[in-house]
Amino acid sequence: MLEALQMPFFQHALIAGVLIAIAIGLIGPLTMANKMTFMSGGIAHATYGGVGAAIFFGFSILAGAAAAALMAAAIISFISYRYAHRADTAIGIVWAVGMAIGVVLSDMTPGYNVDLMSFLFGSILAVGSEDLWLMALFDLLAVFAVWYLYYDFMALSFDPIFAKLQGIKTQLLHLLLLALVAMTVVLAMRLVGLIMVIALLTMPSFSSEQYARSLGGMMIFSIILSILYIISGLFLAYTYDLSSGASVILVAAFGTITLFLIKKIKKVFK
């Protein structure tokens, strides 16, 4: 298994895994606390529309995905404020229509034979060195945004009405958070896959919520868990030749259930 470390593609995948874990660990707890899991799902699936468009029109897949993801984030944020009581319906529509556009456009592209499944479920072969630079850059941006707006995000997550009364621009903050989700989804797309990344946003956050005492603690704990899950998932994927995203998710599910049970058992014996 250790000979994997000699391979450049696997080194790339490992570095990418750590970089993605940092973004996921920072953003995941905020999306969960703000009940944005379904919205994140909508963004991730709609991103596939951008992938399809990029393939069909022949421009950069990363650019297409980013444009689609940010657009979906903007639409979803707008809807969830303006039509709050039917927001879930609207998000469901964005979710499916975005995906459908991607499927139709890639169907219409003659002779296109890149494995589209890898965009959905991730591949350890797919990460290039320019992707790594982008991920590192985004991590810096995310760390700064979360540090600078830490108490704003805390207030938004705990009590948005009170935050608004205190002059916090909650709607803008909501949009910013979804935009961060969108970028995380796009950058995690190659390694973890569009569909799989959603579960990775939620599972480490869910565990850390039970163990951490503060939002910051929750983020650090989530980052550590995400790194553990992604790296072990990647080794599994390499060893048994599996889709990397799916392997990561199964490892994460195992970890999440274990941590949950430990907490429950501790409570019983308290």
Next chain:
Amino acid sequence: MKPPAVEVERLFFSYEGRTVLEDVSFQVENGDFLAIIGPNGGGKSTLLRLMMGILKPDRGEIRLFGKPPQEADVVIGYVPQETGHNLDFPITVLDVVLMGALHRRNFWRRYDKKLRQKALDALEKVQMASMAHRRISDLSGGQRQRVLIARALCSDPQILMLDEPTASIDFNGQREIFSLLEKFNDEMTIIVVSHDMSMVMGYAKHALYVNKRAIMHTIDPHTRYQIKQQLSNRKGHYCGAEFWQDMGKKIECTTECRHA
């Protein structure tokens, strides 16, 4: 003379085609202790949100110390109903209280020492300072409600607005919260939405009955004193029937009240 803390004039509000408030007018003087009472769905909380400026009226005017809520630089301390809806979120008591100073953070959007001290002082006022570093989910419902009051105090409010602060709290807890409010009333105007008639009659100076329309009642100091004695003599609860009996004897209903 200072203009009234709140003036509401010919206010109309509807939500999704349903009329919630209709032709509501009243005034709250500076230093008043107003209780908003009335049936569920009668528009009590909506009225509170309109006064805070979270909702905008369809027609009519609201003024806080003479200016509309959006323009008025009046600090409102808002205490929401403690429903325990967000207890999974890990946050300490102190961080919750500091939310009351969100608008006073420094350049780096951080709380400085003075604000932290202010938050601790606010916790002291509701007798919760020893819990400052506990996670909010470790507290009881009554304790959490007091933390939310401390959070509102932390912003040095001129008007304190509370939405059913005692909805899920036992009798003693209710009495403690209302006597705290009575103490704060020396320094600020208090408006509280409440279901609990006995508490309202024992502590508030005015009661606004809201059921689409609104009728203002004055609770005279003598009645208030008597009811408060009743409340303080009880160890367990003070039941509705006993209360209404006392009310019937001691309170002069206005004609509007009898027909409401």
